Amino acid sequence: MNETRRDEARLSQEHLLGLEHYTAEDLELILQTATHFRAVLERPIKKVPTLRGITVVNLFFENSTRTRISFEMAEKRLSCDTVNFSAGSSSTQKGETLRDTAANIEAMKIDAVVMRHSCPGAPGFLARNLDSVILNAGDGAHEHPTQALLDMLSIRDRHPDFQGLRVTLCGDILHSRVALSNIYGLQRMGAVVGVCGPPTLIPRGIAELGVRVYHRIEEAIEESDVLNVLRIQLERHTAHHFPGLREYHERFGLTRARLEQHAPEGMTVMHPGPINRGVEISSDVADSEYSIILDQVTNGVAVRMAVLYLLLGAKTVEAS
Numbered sequence: 001m002n003e004t005r006r007d008e009a010r011l012s013q014e015h016l017l018g019l020e021h022y023t024a025e026d027l028e029l030i031l032q033t034a035t036h037f038r039a040v041l042e043r044p045i046k047k048v049p050t051l052r053g054i055t056v057v058n059l060f061f062e063n064s065t066r067t068r069i070s071f072e073m074a075e076k077r078l079s080c081d082t083v084n085f086s087a088g089s090s091s092t093q094k095g096e097t098l099r100d101t102a103a104n105i106e107a108m109k110i111d112a113v114v115m116r117h118s119c120p121g122a123p124g125f126l127a128r129n130l131d132s133v134i135l136n137a138g139d140g141a142h143e144h145p146t147q148a149l150l151d152m153l154s155i156r157d158r159h160p161d162f163q164g165l166r167v168t169l170c171g172d173i174l175h176s177r178v179a180l181s182n183i184y185g186l187q188r189m190g191a192v193v194g195v196c197g198p199p200t201l202i203p204r205g206i207a208e209l210g211v212r213v214y215h216r217i218e219e220a221i222e223e224s225d226v227l228n229v230l231r232i233q234l235e236r237h238t239a240h241h242f243p244g245l246r247e248y249h250e251r252f253g254l255t256r257a258r259l260e261q262h263a264p265e266g267m268t269v270m271h272p273g274p275i276n277r278g279v280e281i282s283s284d285v286a287d288s289e290y291s292i293i294l295d296q297v298t299n300g301v302a303v304r305m306a307v308l309y310l311l312l313g314a315k316t317v318e319a320s
């Protein structure tokens with residue numbers, strides 16, 4: 001990206017804490033920038049000097065495969081210096097608070113923190129207490145903005161116009177951070193968003209966000225162009241929300257038989273991962289022609305490059 005483009009390309013927000021306050025123009029800018037970086041990632045040399053001199057700390061207090069690796073890869077592709085923090089081997093085990101941990105890391109002269117935490121609002125807390133740019137890599141059951149952005153980029157490859165596109169999130173909406181970010185982002189771009197699952201896994205009051213609520217997977221399939229299937233997050237369940245995983249699969253699992261009987265032409269199936277094969281989705285759907293699950297992962301690197309560039313690019317201009 002050249003200097004002129006860098007001056008023009010500004011988001012309305014200083015941090016990426018969620019998509020709730022991101023405008024349609026912000027989202028369009030991120031998706032277009034990600035498309036540019038996706039082309040860079042197809043080159044024999046996949047690295048650009050765009051964020052040389054910028055230091056990013058990846059502060060992960062929860063497990064992650066896709067988000068942690070793709071953020072680190074995006075940082076390296078942009079020539080950032082990156083440092084990985086893992087809670088299990090850190091001084092948080094000795095009782096150091098989140099605020100002290102973060103302030104000590106910032107004292108080492110960093111520019112940005114990518115944070116995953118089990119506590120909703122933890123990235124917002126850092127944003128209020130540090131000078132660094134904060135990017136939310138998933139906070140409890142609140143938001144996972146880069147997942148929703150990569151989902152949107154992946155959807156647009158198959159369905160170029162969001163206006164009126166019917167996207168339904170199926171599964172454990174109650175414990176999901178992917179759901180809320182997708183609802184905010186997709187609605188802002190003009191999509192019609194639904195949620196589907198047993199009443200015990202749908203948050204009360206979600207219809208007030210303007211989403212359609214389905215309790216029958218067959219009806220959700222019939223009335224959707226895109227199904228984004230979410231994992232049953234047993235590790236977050238503090239009560240029994242359904243009789244068992246087999247019963248869940250029988251009532252709500254996305255199977256080839258259900259798709260062949262109910263899906264409209266051109267249906268797309270997504271899943272943010274990790275997948276519970278045979279629970280929320282059957283293997284023959286996850287690996288089928290309907291599925292764009294691995295395209296989502298590929299797009300994750302380009303989307304994370306885009307948000308890092310848009311939030312931190314100005315710092316390299318200021319420093320030069």
Ligand code: CP
Nearest residue numbers: 064065066067272273
């Ligand atoms: N989709 C997602 O956030 O995956 P990870 O937990 O592996 O990062």
